[in-house]
Amino acid sequence: MSGTSGGTATMRVMLHVWRQANPTAPGRIVDYPAPDISPDMSFLEMLDVVNERLIEKGEEPIAFDHDCREGICGACGMMINGAAHGPMKLTTACQLHMRSFKDGDDIWIEPWRAKAFPVQKDLMVDRAAFDRIIQAGGYISAPTGTPQDANALPISKPDADLAMDNAACIGCGACVAACPNASASLFTAAKITHLAVLPQGQPERMKRALAMVERMDLEGFGGCTLFGECQEACPKGISIDAIMQMNRDYMVASATKVEVKEWAGSA
Amino acid sequence: MALKLDARIPSGPLAEKWDKHRFEMKLVNPANKRKYHVIVVGSGLAGASAAATLSELGYNVSCFCYQDSPRRAHSIAAQGGINAAKNYRNDGDSVQRLFYDTIKGGDFRAREGNVYRLAQVSVDIIDQCVAQGVPFAREYGGLLANRSFGGAQVSRTFYARGQTGQQLLLGAYQALEKEIARGGVTMYERHEMLELVLVDGKARGIIVRDMVTGEIESHAADAVLLATGGYGNVFYLSTNAKGCNVTAAYRAHKKGAAFANPCFTQIHPTCIPVAGEHQSKLTLMSESLRNDGRVWVPKKAEDCGKEPKEIAEADRDYYLERKYPSFGNLSPRDIASRAAKEACDDGRGVGPGGRGVYLDFADAIKRLGRSAIEERYGNLFEMYQRITDEDPYERPMRIYPAVHYTMGGLWVDYNLMSTIPGLHVLGEANFSDHGANRLGASALMQGLADGYFVIPYTVGDYLASNKLERVTTDHPEFVAARETVSKRTQRFLEINGTRTVDSFHRELGKILWDKCGMARDAKGLKEALAAIPKLREEFWRDVKVLGTGEGINQSLEKAGRVADFLEFGELMCLDALHREESCGGHFRTEHQTEDGEAKRNDELFAYVAAWEYAGEGKPPVLNKEPLAFENVHLSTRSYK
Numbered sequence: 001m002s003g004t005s006g007g008t009a010t011m012r013v014m015l016h017v018w019r020q021a022n023p024t025a026p027g028r029i030v031d032y033p034a035p036d037i038s039p040d041m042s043f044l045e046m047l048d049v050v051n052e053r054l055i056e057k058g059e060e061p062i063a064f065d066h067d068c069r070e071g072i073c074g075a076c077g078m079m080i081n082g083a084a085h086g087p088m089k090l091t092t093a094c095q096l097h098m099r100s101f102k103d104g105d106d107i108w109i110e111p112w113r114a115k116a117f118p119v120q121k122d123l124m125v126d127r128a129a130f131d132r133i134i135q136a137g138g139y140i141s142a143p144t145g146t147p148q149d150a151n152a153l154p155i156s157k158p159d160a161d162l163a164m165d166n167a168a169c170i171g172c173g174a175c176v177a178a179c180p181n182a183s184a185s186l187f188t189a190a191k192i193t194h195l196a197v198l199p200q201g202q203p204e205r206m207k208r209a210l211a212m213v214e215r216m217d218l219e220g221f222g223g224c225t226l227f228g229e230c231q232e233a234c235p236k237g238i239s240i241d242a243i244m245q246m247n248r249d250y251m252v253a254s255a256t257k258v259e260v261k262e263w264a265g266s267a
Numbered sequence: 268m269a270l271k272l273d274a275r276i277p278s279g280p281l282a283e284k285w286d287k288h289r290f291e292m293k294l295v296n297p298a299n300k301r302k303y304h305v306i307v308v309g310s311g312l313a314g315a316s317a318a319a320t321l322s323e324l325g326y327n328v329s330c331f332c333y334q335d336s337p338r339r340a341h342s343i344a345a346q347g348g349i350n351a352a353k354n355y356r357n358d359g360d361s362v363q364r365l366f367y368d369t370i371k372g373g374d375f376r377a378r379e380g381n382v383y384r385l386a387q388v389s390v391d392i393i394d395q396c397v398a399q400g401v402p403f404a405r406e407y408g409g410l411l412a413n414r415s416f417g418g419a420q421v422s423r424t425f426y427a428r429g430q431t432g433q434q435l436l437l438g439a440y441q442a443l444e445k446e447i448a449r450g451g452v453t454m455y456e457r458h459e460m461l462e463l464v465l466v467d468g469k470a471r472g473i474i475v476r477d478m479v480t481g482e483i484e485s486h487a488a489d490a491v492l493l494a495t496g497g498y499g500n501v502f503y504l505s506t507n508a509k510g511c512n513v514t515a516a517y518r519a520h521k522k523g524a525a526f527a528n529p530c531f532t533q534i535h536p537t538c539i540p541v542a543g544e545h546q547s548k549l550t551l552m553s554e555s556l557r558n559d560g561r562v563w564v565p566k567k568a569e570d571c572g573k574e575p576k577e578i579a580e581a582d583r584d585y586y587l588e589r590k591y592p593s594f595g596n597l598s599p600r601d602i603a604s605r606a607a608k609e610a611c612d613d614g615r616g617v618g619p620g621g622r623g624v625y626l627d628f629a630d631a632i633k634r635l636g637r638s639a640i641e642e643r644y645g646n647l648f649e650m651y652q653r654i655t656d657e658d659p660y661e662r663p664m665r666i667y668p669a670v671h672y673t674m675g676g677l678w679v680d681y682n683l684m685s686t687i688p689g690l691h692v693l694g695e696a697n698f699s700d701h702g703a704n705r706l707g708a709s710a711l712m713q714g715l716a717d718g719y720f721v722i723p724y725t726v727g728d729y730l731a732s733n734k735l736e737r738v739t740t741d742h743p744e745f746v747a748a749r750e751t752v753s754k755r756t757q758r759f760l761e762i763n764g765t766r767t768v769d770s771f772h773r774e775l776g777k778i779l780w781d782k783c784g785m786a787r788d789a790k791g792l793k794e795a796l797a798a799i800p801k802l803r804e805e806f807w808r809d810v811k812v813l814g815t816g817e818g819i820n821q822s823l824e825k826a827g828r829v830a831d832f833l834e835f836g837e838l839m840c841l842d843a844l845h846r847e848e849s850c851g852g853h854f855r856t857e858h859q860t861e862d863g864e865a866k867r868n869d870e871l872f873a874y875v876a877a878w879e880y881a882g883e884g885k886p887p888v889l890n891k892e893p894l895a896f897e898n899v900h901l902s903t904r905s906y907k
């Protein structure tokens with residue numbers, strides 16, 4: 001440990017950060033030393049400290065997306081030493097703490113890299129493609145009204161649990177960033193699986209799979225070749241079993257020529 | 268210049284009010300709905316559910332959020348659950364009981380009519396969410412599971428692991444995306460509302476900044492809905508997301524919307540304690556943990572430094588169980604928070620700085636087994652371990668209260684309309700249902716009740732009852748509002764002082780936490796009222812915002828929010844100073860019983876304090892809406 005502040009040991013790290021002023025400007029890596037970092041800081045709190053110092057020096061702070069800082073909103077996300085969300089498994093960047101690093105470490109910080117996620121500024125990317133995949137069919141058409149009583153539709157606990165496992169996706173984009181093909185298969189498949197294992201999801205199941213997969217391809221995400229990097233990077237531990245479910249439903253839907261054109265979701 | 272505060276509560280018996288009102292309200296002809304344009308600001312539970320539902324009905328909707336996707340709104344972080352009077356457990360629940368628990372939990376400072384309606388529609392919410400595919404927890408028989416929550420003796424809370432808010436929000440978000448695809452809703456992500464526009468006294472639009480291009484845009488509509496959440500971030504450290512802010516609500520307040528009960532803020536008892544100066548936000552550990560966790564501190568101050576397992580059972584003070592035997596660890600939030608503060612003030616707090624108490628699962632693990640605890644709270648335990656580097660299966664959690672929710676908000680009538688015609692306020696942003704203290708698992712209930720089941724009716728009634736001339740964004744009011752926003756933006760950039768926006772925010776937060784936090788007194792509040800204007804003056808003289816108004820500028824975004832917090836914080840203290848009683852989350856140390864419990868003053872303060880903006884540099888005007896209790900007996904809240 002390189003020093004003390006207020007009685008606790010602190011560390012010094014060297015940041016190498018991707019800086020890019022806007023979507024069309026060229027980007028580059030800029031080095032920032034970060035002394036006096038407490039191991040109890042979250043990774044984003046460390047960036048806050050670096051940014052405060054930059055502002056005081058008259059330099060523009062590093063732009064990065066973040067909001068809840070408790071690992072659930074999915075806003076934050078960056079490549080940290082080449083790994084999506086950094087070295088801790090099942091952990092978003094906001095929940096990563098500096099105790100995962102050592103005094104004197106070099107830390108390389110870059111935005112998600114994918115054609116479908118253009119960089120907006122520094123570490124911020126545009127993930128609107130994810131919303132458009134959901135628009136294509138990632139829902140159950142149940143307009144607000146007076147549906148049947150919730151307990152009129154029993155759902156076995158294993159099915160409910162499997163739905164929940166997949167519904168846990170936070171839409172952060174780590175799966176895309178980690179994939180050598182920049183595929184959005186895990187994201188898309190998680191939603192398809194969440195809804196496909198529930199009885200409420202059956203009427204639209206085939207159309208949903210077809211429309212969402214087509215939309216995913218249209219957005220410029222790559223194809224899935226089952227590297228499994230997505231599963232490793234997913235902070236919510238979503239299994240690539242979901243991709244099997246997606247492929248199966250997509251194949252059945254394609255084979256039975258489900259008519260998607262008439263369906264609003266494919267627009 | 269006092270406002271006329273007409274709550275417009277329908278007449279008749281409590282249980283029949285909403286039905287009667289629904290029949291009496293005017294309807295908009297289906298073919299005419301698409302001619303009406305409704306703006307929804309915010310895409311959390313209230314905003315997304317309202318935008319989706321209004322679009323399903325046929326209205327033309329524009330929805331705005333500051334995040335990069337509507338799915339990220341802070342409702343997503345709610346952990347524990349959502350209440351509904353389903354009585355699936357056969358344990359004595361009913362609409363009447365949920366109504367009563369909510370009124371009592373709010374320390375008799377909420378409106379009977381609104382709260383009863385909330386309890387009534389609670390049952391529809393669960394049905395609607397299940398129809399959308401929300402994966403609520405289930406029993407092996409396939410039916411929905413329930414858990415207990417603070418302030419209730421029945422088990423009425425529905426949940427989806429520790430991620431209930433996420434799942435309910437994704438349900439509403441998916442409905443919203445469905446409507447976006449259909450063309451009923453136009454979504455504006457990364458857009459922040461900076462001004463409300465009134466034409467002929469009615470809310471007719473908003474001014475927003477496109478946070479990507481920096482462009483200042485005008486949007487006109489027939490009605491404006493604010494679903495912009497609470498103002499907990501005025502304290503800097505809170506469990507709110509970093510972006511949560513009061514700007515939309517405060518800008519509306521400055522245009523004439525009364526702000527009600529701003530001093531009613533909720534301090535949540537179970538959060539992870541502050542670790543150091545760098546702390547940027549606080550993390551909640553769901554109240555549901557109190558179902559199985561036991562709260563304690565050492566009986567003797569000298570034991571505080573010991574490892575918890577070395578402290579003998581007889582030397583532990585399970586203070587909630589001791590003081591409140593019938594509710595024990597499930598006492599309401601305000602009571603549990605204050606009890607933690609008292610224990611720490613008594614020198615018996617644990618962990619760094621002595622600001623923490625233990626939440627211990629050892630008994631529950633012994634009784635139910637580790638796997639049962641993992642099943643119930645696994646994700647929360649993991650989160651705790653990631654943040655603190657301590658294993659809660661082996662060592663009790665350390666927790667401390669933190670700002671979590673704000674009961675106060677813009678004043679609304681029974682139709683959720685503010686004192687500005689056409690401006691409706693939903694969810695946490697309004698003041699209406701939780702009185703002086705919100706019960707756990709009731710925020711999700713209220714957000715969805717407002718968005719799915721109340722506003723779709725009441726907005727229709729407003730549109731059908733008012734003749735609204737067509738307004739375009741070249742109207743002088745829009746031009747003037749846009750000009751105000753541009754000038755303000757320019758001013759932030761031109762100050763070029765020496766201090767960062769965050770440094771001002773932290774300082775404001777500290778003043779408010781110390782003087783207007785868990786316990787308040789006249790002396791401290793007066794000190795805060797003297798300190799805040801000074802800090803505000805310094806902010807406008809010495810803040811440093813780099814860059815330009817074009818493109819992404821996160822410091823500029825923060826500067827606008829903190830500037831509004833610096834005004835709003837003063838209003839909060841003023842309200843806290845004027846309310847010479849203790850109720851719910853508002854604890855005035857001058858007003859307590861002999862054993863330290865909150866002492867309400869129903870004779871003088873059974874009213875809603877609705878503050879009216881009076882102009883730059885002028886003190887706000889207090890308006891009172893008396894609260895009539897015709898169905899419940901005003902009693903001293905007791906959880907003993």
